[in-house]
Amino acid sequence: MTARWMWGALALVFALHWTVPAALIQRGTATLERGTQYRFRTAPVDPVDPFRGRYVALDFDAARIAVNAQAEYAEGETLYAAITVGDDGFAHLLPPQHGLPKTGDALKVTVLWNNEGELGVALPFDRYYLDEALAPEAEQIYRERNRRVNPDEADDADPRRPAYVTVRVLDGYAVLEQLYIDGMPVRALIDSQP
Amino acid sequence: MASKTDWLIGELPALERAGVIDAQTAQRLRAHYSAVASASGWARWLFPVLGALLIGLGIVLLVAHNWDQLSRPLRLLFAFAPMTLGQLACIAVLRRPAVSSGTRDAAALLTALGFAAALALVGQIFHFPGDLDAYLLSCALAALPLVYLMRSAAVAVLYAAALLGWSAAVASLQRHPLAVVGGYALLLPFLLLMPAAWRGPWRGGLMLSALVPMFFAAVMLSFPSVPRLGVLWATAFGVVLVWLQRRESATAGTGAGSGFGIAVPAWGYAGVAIASLIGTVPEIWHGWFWDLGPVDAVEAWIVVAAMLAAVFAAAWWALRHRDILLLTMCVPAWVMAVVALMDTRDIAVGLALGFNVLTLAIGLLTVRDGVAARRLDRVNAGMLLLLALVALRFFDNDWSFTVRGVAFVMVGSGFLLAHAWLRRRVRT
Numbered sequence: 015m016t017a018r019w020m021w022g023a024l025a026l027v028f029a030l031h032w033t034v035p036a037a038l039i040q041r042g043t044a045t046l047e048r049g050t051q052y053r054f055r056t057a058p059v060d061p062v063d064p065f066r067g068r069y070v071a072l073d074f075d076a077a078r079i080a081v082n083a084q085a086e087y088a089e090g091e092t093l094y095a096a097i098t099v100g101d102d103g104f105a106h107l108l109p110p111q112h113g114l115p116k117t118g119d120a121l122k123v124t125v126l127w128n129n130e131g132e133l134g135v136a137l138p139f140d141r142y143y144l145d146e147a148l149a150p151e152a153e154q155i156y157r158e159r160n161r162r163v164n165p166d167e168a169d170d171a172d173p174r175r176p177a178y179v180t181v182r183v184l185d186g187y188a189v190l191e192q193l194y195i196d197g198m199p200v201r202a203l204i205d206s207q208p
Numbered sequence: 209m210a211s212k213t214d215w216l217i218g219e220l221p222a223l224e225r226a227g228v229i230d231a232q233t234a235q236r237l238r239a240h241y242s243a244v245a246s247a248s249g250w251a252r253w254l255f256p257v258l259g260a261l262l263i264g265l266g267i268v269l270l271v272a273h274n275w276d277q278l279s280r281p282l283r284l285l286f287a288f289a290p291m292t293l294g295q296l297a298c299i300a301v302l303r304r305p306a307v308s309s310g311t312r313d314a315a316a317l318l319t320a321l322g323f324a325a326a327l328a329l330v331g332q333i334f335h336f337p338g339d340l341d342a343y344l345l346s347c348a349l350a351a352l353p354l355v356y357l358m359r360s361a362a363v364a365v366l367y368a369a370a371l372l373g374w375s376a377a378v379a380s381l382q383r384h385p386l387a388v389v390g391g392y393a394l395l396l397p398f399l400l401l402m403p404a405a406w407r408g409p410w411r412g413g414l415m416l417s418a419l420v421p422m423f424f425a426a427v428m429l430s431f432p433s434v435p436r437l438g439v440l441w442a443t444a445f446g447v448v449l450v451w452l453q454r455r456e457s458a459t460a461g462t463g464a465g466s467g468f469g470i471a472v473p474a475w476g477y478a479g480v481a482i483a484s485l486i487g488t489v490p491e492i493w494h495g496w497f498w499d500l501g502p503v504d505a506v507e508a509w510i511v512v513a514a515m516l517a518a519v520f521a522a523a524w525w526a527l528r529h530r531d532i533l534l535l536t537m538c539v540p541a542w543v544m545a546v547v548a549l550m551d552t553r554d555i556a557v558g559l560a561l562g563f564n565v566l567t568l569a570i571g572l573l574t575v576r577d578g579v580a581a582r583r584l585d586r587v588n589a590g591m592l593l594l595l596a597l598v599a600l601r602f603f604d605n606d607w608s609f610t611v612r613g614v615a616f617v618m619v620g621s622g623f624l625l626a627h628a629w630l631r632r633r634v635r636t
Contacts, residue, residue, distance in 0.1 A: 020302070020357060021302075023353070023357055024298070024299075024302070024357050027353040027354070027357060028295050028298075030350070031291060031295070031319070031323050031326075031350055032288070032291075034323075034327065034346065034350065035287065035288070035323075035326045035327055035330045038327075038330050038331075038334070038336075039284060039330055039334075042330075042333075042334035046334075067332060069332075069335075089381060090379065090381035090382065136337075137337075138337060139335060139336075139337055140337045141335060141337060142335050143332045143333075143335055189334055189335070190334075190335040
């Protein structure tokens with residue numbers, strides 16, 4: 015390989031190394047700035063990613079969609095589910111379809127399971143990254159607040175009421191914005207602890 | 209250091225002729241500086257590469273801490289800093305043609321790991337979902353050009369490791385064995401076509417020792433979860449490794465100094481030996497019949513079929529060169545391929561007996577091959593296989609403890625005596 019070709023190829027490779035993360039940053043920033051905001055109910059738990067660190071994994075009500083019992087969905091299939099907002103102000107998903115709907119926002123989802131009338135999907139957001147010391151603390155606070163909010167409920171009752179996330183959606187692309195526990199952003203809630 | 213040593217060694221004949229030093233002194237100097245040059249060659253590669261690897265992994269860990277008290281723009285600035293440093297190091301290294309391979313590897317590693325850290329930090333800042341498979345594949349593809357542009361064996365290993373991680377992390381429905389094979393095939397030009405000086409003799413051997421098991425495991429992980437398919441892949445791949453090494457040894461006249469080193473054929477022997485030993489257990493043939501035929505796992509079968517074709521080529525070569533050991537090692541793959549789609553419950557005991565005979569033959573022929581080549585490592589490998597076979601039989605039979613105990617003592621004593629006899633006849 016001649017020196018000129020080598021330097022040209024190296025410049026191209028280095029440019030690509032910059033382009034990939036830069037494109038992700040551009041898309042994420044544009045979605046956060048111009049996307050429509052939705053709230054999704056969730057329940058956080060605290061696991062670890064070997065490369066990106068500690069996060070709270072999020073389990074969403076919206077990831078279980080009521081569908082026609084006769085409808086066929088293939089496991090692993092990627093579809094688009096239109097977003098609707100309920101009377102409670104939280105977002106829900108309509109039965110997914112191929113391609114983006116003509117009107118309104120939608121999320122790109124992956125079919126996980128189909129159980130006669132209920133469809134389990136993976137949403138394009140499933141975690142909220144936090145400082146390695148704060149993530150377990152966030153989960154702990156969530157559990158305490160949940161007990162305080164629902165003192166009469168059984169231990170195995172659905173604990174999703176006090177937590178939700180805000181998500182910005184733009185042209186079918188979604189970026190998680192903030193995790194709220196008991197109505198407060200998680201970082202502010204942790205900072206307010208004695 | 210190396211150039212000064214070379215100069216000194218080059219001057220020795222002239223100094224000897226001029227009577228400045230005598231022949232013995234010249235010989236002692238030659239021996240001393242050869243050892244120093246060899247040791248410093250290793251150190252000159254190992255220290256910068258380990259340093260870059262540790263710095264790169266340290267950066268990934270620092271990223272993982274999550275500095276969420278810092279502003280997003282500041283964190284994004286940090287995301288690109290390690291990669292920028294790596295890229296500047298690459299430019300500096302390439303501007304100096306005489307730079308050592310270790311420095312080149314270190315700069316390339318730093319760039320590849322800097323890219324991985326940048327991608328991880330961007331994912332963390334925007335709370336991107338899991339997708340470990342997509343992340344590892346992106347890191348692998350970003351690292352691949354550096355293998356060629358920086359002539360970096362260390363980044364080749366990093367690329368192979370990322371592909372292995374991708375193969376393990378990808379969801380079962382999205383596994384593509386052909387894509388895994390294709391991914392590793394992208395390293396072939398580096399391994400086969402590029403000048404050997406790019407890699408250096410021991411760096412090439414070291415790289416192959418790491419790449420071969422990674423490729424084997426990555427392909428295995430991309431297969432559907434059918435045990436017989438995995439065992440068939442192990443034995444066929446093992447035969448091909450052994451064949452490649454024996455072919456090269458036959459061409460070069462010796463196995464020592466070949467590009468394959470010792471580790472690569474050792475992986476091959478291990479693959480064939482373990483698969484053959486598994487075949488000696490009747491329960492395997494009772495329960496492991498196929499539930500996924502070629503129609504359900506097209507790509508896996510294409511990969512296995514290609515490897516079986518290579519086994520046929522190996523057998524043809526073995527026939528032409530009267531290599532009985534290699535020819536015998538081909539047989540387990542053929543038998544497993546023939547019975548692959550059969551319900552073998554009715555012939556399970558017969559198959560297991562056949563595999564006992566085959567494994568015994570492979571063990572004995574390996575010992576004979578080791579004696580003929582005067583290689584104690586091969587003799588030990590053959591004896592180890594025989595020992596494993598004997599141990600398996602003693603454990604899965606209904607013989608009394610006394611009988612098994614006496615048999616163990618007798619076979620063990622036999623091994624010790626045989627080993628003592630062989631040590632006097634073959635080199636280590």
